Structures are given as C-alpha cells and as structure tokens.
Amino acid sequence: MSSPSPKSPEQSDKSKKYDRQLRLWGDHGQRLLENSKVCLINATALGTEILKSLVLPGIGSFTIVDGEKISEEDIGSNFFLENDSIGLSRAQVATQSLLELNPDVRGDYIDESPEHVMAHTQDFFNKFTVVIATALPEKRFSSDAKLVAVSVNDKSGVATLTLQRPPVNSLNLELLTDISSGLTEIEKAKCRGVILTSSAESVFSAGLDIFEVYKPNPERLNHFWKVLQDTWLKLYGFPYATVAVINGHAPAGGCLLALSCEYRIMSKNYTIGLNETQLGLVAPKWFIASMRNVIGQRQSELALTAGRLFKTDEALSLGLVDEVVDNKEEGISKAEQFLSRFRNIAPEVRGMTKQLVREDTIKDLMKTREQDLNTFVQYALNPKVQEYLEKYMQALKTKVLIPLSRHLWDAQVPLVVCRSIGFLGYIRLQVKEHTVIETHPDSENPDLRLDKPWPALKEHLDSINVATLDQKTRSHIPAIVILYYYLNKYKEFHDGNVPRTRAEKDVLRKMIRDSPIPDEHGVKVLEENFEEAIHYVNTCLNPQTIPSNVQTILDDDSCINLTQNSSPFWVMCAALRELVQSEGALPVSGSLPDMAADTNSYITLQQLYYKQAQLQAEAVFRRASQIARNLGLPQDIITESEVKLFCKHANELHLIRGCCIADEYERTSLDLTSYLEDPDSLMFYYITLRGLERFISEFNTYPGQFDDQVEPDVLKLKSIISKLLSEWNCSHALRDERVHEVCRYGGAELHSVSAILGGCAAHEVIKLITHQYKPLNNAFFYDAITSNSATFCL
Numbered sequence: 001m002s003s004p005s006p007k008s009p010e011q012s013d014k015s016k017k018y019d020r021q022l023r024l025w026g027d028h029g030q031r032l033l034e035n036s037k038v039c040l041i042n043a044t045a046l047g048t049e050i051l052k053s054l055v056l057p058g059i060g061s062f063t064i065v066d067g068e069k070i071s072e073e074d075i076g077s078n079f080f081l082e083n084d085s086i087g088l089s090r091a092q093v094a095t096q097s098l099l100e101l102n103p104d105v106r107g108d109y110i111d112e113s114p115e116h117v118m119a120h121t122q123d124f125f126n127k128f129t130v131v132i133a134t135a136l137p138e139k140r141f142s143s144d145a146k147l148v149a150v151s152v153n154d155k156s157g158v159a160t161l162t163l164q165r166p167p168v169n170s171l172n173l174e175l176l177t178d179i180s181s182g183l184t185e186i187e188k189a190k191c192r193g194v195i196l197t198s199s200a201e202s203v204f205s206a207g208l209d210i211f212e213v214y215k216p217n218p219e220r221l222n223h224f225w226k227v228l229q230d231t232w233l234k235l236y237g238f239p240y241a242t243v244a245v246i247n248g249h250a251p252a253g254g255c256l257l258a259l260s261c262e263y264r265i266m267s268k269n270y271t272i273g274l275n276e277t278q279l280g281l282v283a284p285k286w287f288i289a290s291m292r293n294v295i296g297q298r299q300s301e302l303a304l305t306a307g308r309l310f311k312t313d314e315a316l317s318l319g320l321v322d323e324v325v326d327n328k329e330e331g332i333s334k335a336e337q338f339l340s341r342f343r344n345i346a347p348e349v350r351g352m353t354k355q356l357v358r359e360d361t362i363k364d365l366m367k368t369r370e371q372d373l374n375t376f377v378q379y380a381l382n383p384k385v386q387e388y389l390e391k392y393m394q395a396l397k398t399k400v401l402i403p404l405s406r407h408l409w410d411a412q413v414p415l416v417v418c419r420s421i422g423f424l425g426y427i428r429l430q431v432k433e434h435t436v437i438e439t440h441p442d443s444e445n446p447d448l449r450l451d452k453p454w455p456a457l458k459e460h461l462d463s464i465n466v467a468t469l470d471q472k473t474r475s476h477i478p479a480i481v482i483l484y485y486y487l488n489k490y491k492e493f494h495d496g497n498v499p500r501t502r503a504e505k506d507v508l509r510k511m512i513r514d515s516p517i518p519d520e521h522g523v524k525v526l527e528e529n530f531e532e533a534i535h536y537v538n539t540c541l542n543p544q545t546i547p548s549n550v551q552t553i554l555d556d557d558s559c560i561n562l563t564q565n566s567s568p569f570w571v572m573c574a575a576l577r578e579l580v581q582s583e584g585a586l587p588v589s590g591s592l593p594d595m596a597a598d599t600n601s602y603i604t605l606q607q608l609y610y611k612q613a614q615l616q617a618e619a620v621f622r623r624a625s626q627i628a629r630n631l632g633l634p635q636d637i638i639t640e641s642e643v644k645l646f647c648k649h650a651n652e653l654h655l656i657r658g659c660c661i662a663d664e665y666e667r668t669s670l671d672l673t674s675y676l677e678d679p680d681s682l683m684f685y686y687i688t689l690r691g692l693e694r695f696i697s698e699f700n701t702y703p704g705q706f707d708d709q710v711e712p713d714v715l716k717l718k719s720i721i722s723k724l725l726s727e728w729n730c731s732h733a734l735r736d737e738r739v740h741e742v743c744r745y746g747g748a749e750l751h752s753v754s755a756i757l758g759g760c761a762a763h764e765v766i767k768l769i770t771h772q773y774k775p776l777n778n779a780f781f782y783d784a785i786t787s788n789s790a791t792f793c794l
C-alpha cells in the first residue's frame with residue numbers, strides 16, 4: 001500500500017507518539033480520528049478489545065452504554081475487568097480501565113441498557129461518529145405496522161379485534177389508542193359481538209408496557225394513563241357482547257383486558273392473573289374491581305395480594321376463565337358459539353342489561369378519574385417504584401439490534417455489530433453511504449499523460465531531441481523524456497497510434513534498447529534511465545481513461561442532483577464532473593515517481609506536473625465553492641486543501657452503499673445454495689449466528705449456557721435454524737455438528753478470539769472515521785479453529 005512519507009526529525013510529542021500510524025493515514029486522518037466520538041454498546045470482552053485498539057491510536061472520545069453488572073464470566077474473559085469489581089457497573093469499570101491507556105482520550109459511560117437509552121433519548125446515538133454494538137440480540141418488531149387488526153364477519157356479524165404489537169402486545173400509548181379506535185369502528189358497524197385476541201404465538205398481552213412507566217416523561221405518562229382509563233371504560237362498558245380468546249400468557253394489564261370482556265376462553269398451558277404485587281406494584285382499584293366482579297371478593301383478595309399468575313386449568317377452576325381450548329382456532333369457534341347464544345335476544349335489551357350490571361364499577365372510575373390519575377402519576381414517579389421497575393426491566397432483558405439498526409440507518413451513523421462466541425467471530429458493518437477519497441491501492445501506475453500531454457508538458461518534452469544528446473546529457477535525462485521521445489518515433493510508423501498489445505510494446509522497448517551510441521570500444525551500454533524508460537513502457541502508456549468505479553460515482557444521482565443535504569464529497573464530485581466533461585480526463589495527480597536523472601531536469605519536469613495539478617484543483621475548488629454557495633451551504637464546507645487531496649486521488653474514489661441490518665433480518669428469501677454447496681464456505685456461520693440471535697431472543701439465554709440444558713438446547717437451536725432456512729426458502733440443512741459446536745460454547749467468550757476480532761473491528765472503525773482505505777462490505781466471519789476467515793456482502 002502507498003503511504004505518506006516519513007516525518008522530519010523535528011516532531012511534536014504527539015507526532016512522535018503516533019509516528020507509525022501517521023505514516024499510514026497522515027495528519028489529516030489523525031485529525032479525523034482525534035475529533036471522532038465512538039459509542040460502544042456493551043463492554044463485553046470483544047467490546048473492550050475494540051475500544052482498546054481505538055483508544056491507543058487516539059480517538060477523540062468514547063462512551064460506553066451498558067446496564068450490566070460485572071459477573072464472574074466477565075472476569076474470565078475480559079482483560080479490563082478485575083476480580084474485585086464483581087457486581088459493579090461494567091460500563092464504569094471498563095471506562096476507567098480504558099482511560100488509563102491514553103491520557104489524550106476522553107471517555108464516559110451510561111450505566112443503562114441500550115434499550116432504555118433508545119426509549120428515553122431517541123436521538124442519543126445520533127451524535128456519534130460510529131456506534132459499535134457487541135452481543136446485541138435482535139428484536140423482531142416493526143414500529144410502522146398497525147397495532148390492531150379489525151375484521152368483521154359479514155355472515156355472523158361478529159367482529160374480531162386482534163392485538164398485533166410484537167413481540168408481546170405490551171400496552172403502550174399507541175396500542176391502547178388503536179384498541180380504542182378499533183372499538184369505535186366496531187361500534188359503528190353495529191356488530192353482534194366482538195372477539196378480542198392476539199396475533200402473537202404465545203402471548204395474549206404482557207400487560208402495560210413497562211417502558212411507559214419506567215423513567216417516564218411526565219406529560220406522556222399523564223396522557224398514557226388517561227388513554228388506559230378511556231380504553232378500559234370503552235371495553236368494559238361496550239354495548240355489544242365481548243369475548244376474550246386468550247391464546248397466550250395474559251399477565252397484569254393483559255389479564256385486565258380479558259377481565260373486561262364478558263367471557264374468556266383460554267388456550268392450554270399459559271398463565272393469567274393480576275401479578276402486580278410480584279412486581280412491587282399496587283394494582284389500581286378498577287383493576288381489582290374487574291377481577292372481583294368475575295371471581296368474587298375472597299378469591300380476588302387471595303390472588304391479588306399474592307400477585308398470583310394462574311395456569312390455564314387453575315384459572316378455569318377458579319372461574320377466571322370460562323372455557324379451555326387447545327388452540328386459537330378452537331377458541332375463535334367457541335367464542336362464536338358463545339356469541340350465538342344471544343341470537344334471539346334483542347341487542348338493545350342485551351346491551352342495556354349489561355350496562356346495568358356493570359354500571360357501578362364504571363361509575364366508580366368515572367367519579368374518581370382525576371384522583372386515580374394523580375395517584376398513579378405520583379406512584380409511578382416514586383423512586384422506590386422506579387427501582388422495582390428497573391430490576392424488573394433487567395430481568396426482562398433487552399433486545400435492541402433491529403430498532404437500533406433502523407434508527408442509525410436513518411440518522412446515517414455507521415453501526416458496527418460484532419459478536420465473539422467460542423471459536424467464532426463476526427463483524428457486520430452497516431453504512432448507508434460511505435465515501436473514500438484515499439483508498440491507498442496496492443499498486444498505482446504513475447499518472448504521466450504521455451499519450452495526451454497538456455500544452456506546457458508537450459512543449460517541454462518536444463524541446464528535447466534525445467537522439468542528438470551527447471553521452472553525458474543523455475545519461476541524465478529523466479526516463480519520461482526518453483519514453484516520450486521514442487513513443488513519438490513509434491507513432492510516426494504506426495499511424496499515430498500508441499502501442500497497446502504486448503508485441504507492439506516490445507517494438508517500442510526494442511527501439512529504446514537499440515538507441516545507445518556505441519562507446520569508443522564499439523559496445524552499446526544501456527544507461528539506467530533508459531532501463532527505467534523500458535520499464536515504464538508497461539505501466540505508463542495506458543490511455544487515460546476514467547476508471548469505471550469513478551465514472552459510476554460521477555454518473556450517480558447524488559452527483560447530478562445536488563441538494564442542501566449533499567455532503568462535501570458530492571459537491572466536489574459535481575465540480576469534478578464538470579472538469580471531466582470539459583477536459584475529457586480526470587485531473588493530473590501531480591506526483592512523479594523517483595527517477596535516475598540530474599536534479600534540474602527532474603525538478604523542471606516535476607514542477608510541470610505539480611503546476612498542472614494545482615491549476616486543475618483550483619478550478620475544481622472554485623467550481624465546488626460556487627456550487628456550495630448556490631445550494632445555500634456554509635462557505636467553509638469546501639476547503640481548498642480537501643479539494644486538492646480529492647483531485648490528487650480522483651482516480652481512486654470509492655463509494656459504498658450498504659444494506660440495513662434490520663432489512664437483512666426481515667428478508668424473506670436468501671439465495672444460499674451456491675454457498676451451502678461449497679463445503680469450505682463459511683456461510684454456514686452466518687446461518688448459525690442468525691439462529692443463535694433468534695435463540696437468545698426467544699429464550700433469553702445462550703444455547704448450552706446451562707450444563708443440563710445442552711441437549712435440549714441443541715434441539716431447540718436446530719429447530720430454529722431449520723425454521724430460518726425454510727423462511728428463506730432454502731432447502732439445504734445445516735450439519736448437526738455445527739449446531740452442537742455452537743451449543744458447546746454456551747455463550748462464552750474466549751479472550752484470544754475476542755482480541756483478534758477486536759483488532760479487526762477497530763481497524764474497520766478507523767477506516768470509517770478517517771474515510772481512508774476501503775472498509776469491509778459488509779460481513780466478516782472468523783473461524784479460530786481452522787484459522788479461516790471470509791467476507792460476504794449480505
């Protein structure tokens with residue numbers, strides 16, 4: 001790779017400290033690094049290894065977001081955590097240890113889960129240059145979807161209101177609002193009855209959304225409770241017959257919804273109850289009344305004070321539910337049968353009777369609404385209650401990858417997701433758009449323009465007749481002059497064409513090789529500069545074309561249709577496009593390779609190239625500044641030094657348009673056939689890891705985490721993976737030993753694997769920050785057993 005030249009001996013302390021890396025990405029790269037703000041989610045062994053490799057080269061600052069306390073497992077794998085820190089905040093201890101590595105770096109931490117941070121400070125992550133997330137399970141939910149579905153069976157006149165807020169229909173403000181408007185819709189349609197059920201496989205509703213009450217915004221909290229009261233009043237006093245088909249767990253608020261209906265049909269093997277006391281919460285009076293009206297004072301008191309959750313069959317014996325079924329379909333059919341009981345009863349009469357039965361309970365809340373609201377708000381804001389809720393939230397675990405990925409995608413903040421488990425490692429980069437000016441290609445041909453020299457260069461080169469030079473001058477002229485001279489001779493005999501094929505180039509090489517004048521002994525000695533000219537025949541005579549990747553960038557919509565949101569890169573590209581259109585070529589890079597020549601002739605030539613590069617860069621700068629002005633962008637958005645750098649590297653520009661992780665996880669088909677047919681392909685790790693993510697999401701543990709659960713977990717993971725493969729329409733199966741291997745790890749991190757992967761991930765982050773070198777596009781897998789690695793574009 002090409003590198004900036006070494007620094008002079010008079011270096012500042014900082015440049016001494018960073019000397020080696022400055023050779024790789026220069027002062028300007030270092031400046032970007034020192035201005036960067038990096039966020040790490042979860043200070044796992046891998047997470048801290050990544051930060052270590054970013055703190056040492058001097059990022060500006062880092063913030064760790066991690067609500068976990070240090071465990072024994074952490075101590076075993078995480079170099080930055082000490083034995084005596086068990087039980088302390090992982091974010092805090094890791095921050096302190098990392099800061100010791102480099103006094104020039106600032107660091108802080110947030111001792112909260114990323115989900116909590118997301119829920120309370122939506123834009124928190126937007127301020128970072130890069131966000132890195134380790135050990136972050138997916139969360140399968142989409143924020144845009146409708147939260148309830150209402151369907152009416154025209155024949156039976158029965159409406160079904162289905163709760164569909166994944167994953168567990170927790171009742172947040174939006175879901176409650178949708179339930180309420182769903183009921184209004186049904187009321188207007190004058191249906192014979194309503195079935196309330198859920199689209200989730202195993203949950204009816206998890207009750208109130210804890211995020212509405214944990215560290216709440218007081219205004220929203222008020223509104224939330226009012227809407228809950230309204231929704232309950234509407235459902236409880238609904239004029240038409242209501243049945244709850246409880247096709248999954250129904251704790252707390254979920255139970256309240258079911259209790260508000262007139263009849264309850266529950267699938268086997270789930271739980272239901274008002275379990276508030278178990279959570280350290282007191283259920284409001286109308287929750288209690290709803291239960292008392294169904295199972296009576298005595299049973300309610302026993303159930304409520306203990307916060308009991310009843311299994312389906314217990315709930316049946318208690319009268320909390322009316323019927324038990326095997327599945328939702330049977331439940332719906334039984335609900336229709338219940339509703340058909342009222343076929344011969346006038347709906348108004350039925351409705352009025354229900355109103356009278358329920359009137360007192362409804363009036364009670366109506367009378368005390370304001371007081372109930374105040375009590376709730378005060379109670380929710382009580383620090384002790386918040387403490388309970390915090391503990392409870394931690395127990396529920398957080399899964400935040402999907403919403404975080406979407407959020408950062410929209411905010412255009414790069415996200416680097418990494419996982420290290422046993423001998424397996426994975427890095428996935430999410431960038432919406434990433435542009436690179438200095439890609440540092442491995443080999444670069446000098447940009448000499450000998451096929452089409454600009455006038456000043458042509459004039460200079462034409463002024464030297466190589467054939468007539470004396471021996472001494474001849475041996476000191478730069479190789480480029482020689483090459484140009486013989487190229488012109490060649491063209492004279494070949495209809496003005498430059499040599500293209502190997503045979504044609506051999507002809508030119510021979511012309512140069514045969515050129516020496518015999519010495520006094522009649523021997524032809526080929527001077528070093530002539531040897532160099534022969535060498536350049538291969539690399540310097542390719543006609544000046546615009547590389548296809550650069551042309552694609554210049555033809556990109558972002559280059560042609562600039563807006564006020566266009567980045568400086570695109571403004572410079574637009575200006576470059578105009579230069580290319582008028583001159584037919586990219587700007588000259590302006591640098592000459594070293595050559596055996598006398599200083600004067602070399603410098604004369606070097607000046608010509610340098611001056612031409614300056615002139616072209618100035619033209620691009622003027623045009624770019626004008627474009628920026630026309631767009632109303634700030635004047636300092638385009639700097640002359642940046643435009644010079646841009647023009648110098650115009651033939652290596654690189655653009656990545658990535659893919660959002662959330663989209664990747666929601667994809668329904670994936671063509672893996674070609675990979676899975678190759679026994680050496682590491683693609684199976686992708687499938688295994690996706691299975692692992694889903695396992696963690698469903699069971700809140702790692703497969704194989706508990707010794708006595710390894711075999712059952714293997715079966716569970718296998719079934720999850722085959723479900724995934726069938727979701728992707730992929731007929732291949734994953735070999736059993738692969739699944740066993742992952743379960744054997746039990747979620748453990750190995751420090752050695754995390755250290756390697758941490759270095760790799762940190763290097764990708766440096767590329768993203770400095771906008772130098774091409775970053776990974778987009779996933780990297782590392783197998784520490786075979787020492788193989790592979791990258792895939794997912």
Ligand SMILES: CCCCCCC/C=C/C(=O)SCCNC(=O)CCNC(=O)[C@H](O)C(C)(C)COP(=O)(O)OP(=O)(O)OC[C@H]1O[C@@H](n2cnc3c(N)ncnc32)[C@H](O)[C@@H]1OP(=O)(O)O
Binds near residue numbers: 251252253279283
């Ligand atoms: C402050 C004053 C308040 C006074 C009001 C008093 C009245 C209170 C009424 C209430 O309703 S309080 C809420 C009580 N709810 C519960 O206790 C249920 C908790 N959830 C569960 O037990 C289980 O989730 C479940 C319903 C049995 C389903 O289990 P499953 O294994 O299928 O899913 P999980 O992995 O546990 O959860 C998936 C996902 O959903 C999140 N989640 C679960 N419940 C809630 C909730 N109530 N609010 C918000 N989020 C919830 C859970 O954290 C998981 O999230 P991720 O980890 O995927 O991010």
